Amino acid sequence: MTGLRSLAGRPIAEDERRGAFWIAAAILACAALALLLLPGGEAALAPPPEQEATVAAPPGPAPHRARPLAQPLAAARRFLGGYLPFLYGRGSARAVAAAAPSLRDRLAASRLRVPPAASERHPRVVGLDGRRLASGRVLVMARIADGGAAIYPVSLTLARRSGRWLVVAVGTD
Numbered sequence: 001m002t003g004l005r006s007l008a009g010r011p012i013a014e015d016e017r018r019g020a021f022w023i024a025a026a027i028l029a030c031a032a033l034a035l036l037l038l039p040g041g042e043a044a045l046a047p048p049p050e051q052e053a054t055v056a057a058p059p060g061p062a063p064h065r066a067r068p069l070a071q072p073l074a075a076a077r078r079f080l081g082g083y084l085p086f087l088y089g090r091g092s093a094r095a096v097a098a099a100a101p102s103l104r105d106r107l108a109a110s111r112l113r114v115p116p117a118a119s120e121r122h123p124r125v126v127g128l129d130g131r132r133l134a135s136g137r138v139l140v141m142a143r144i145a146d147g148g149a150a151i152y153p154v155s156l157t158l159a160r161r162s163g164r165w166l167v168v169a170v171g172t173d
Helices: 002-009 014-037 041-045 070-087 101-109
Strands: 124-132 138-145 152-161 164-172
Touching: 070 124, 070 138, 070 152, 070 164, 101 164
Parallel strands: none
Antiparallel strands: 124 138, 138 152, 152 164
């Protein structure tokens, strides 16, 4: 035990310091990889959502009662069905459903350059959460997996226009 105390009290040489750094970095990288490989690992690393609304039907209500965010979430899913292929270079902006005309025009006018590696990926929605905003709009956070190393978020702002929910703004966080 005294041998360990004497080692702990002495200064660390520069080469020992570098070695200790790389060992610690490898341990942290392995721990992060292990967390990602565990079921639900991506969710464990994500920050907790604020005032997230549930999409699942609450137990016990009448079946004819509509869920509060069902329509905006359905519109967001329709939008993403056209937007993701467009984003990856396999679709046109005009084919993006549930988009406000001004947003569709901005998408069509954008000069989207897609790297070859990205155009070969197949994005899919792995999660969709929504919450109402004070302005009467709905913020939807979509989680997208495309076969890459990470799942990434896309935020959609929806507004009710002419009796329909339309995406008026889109962004990545």
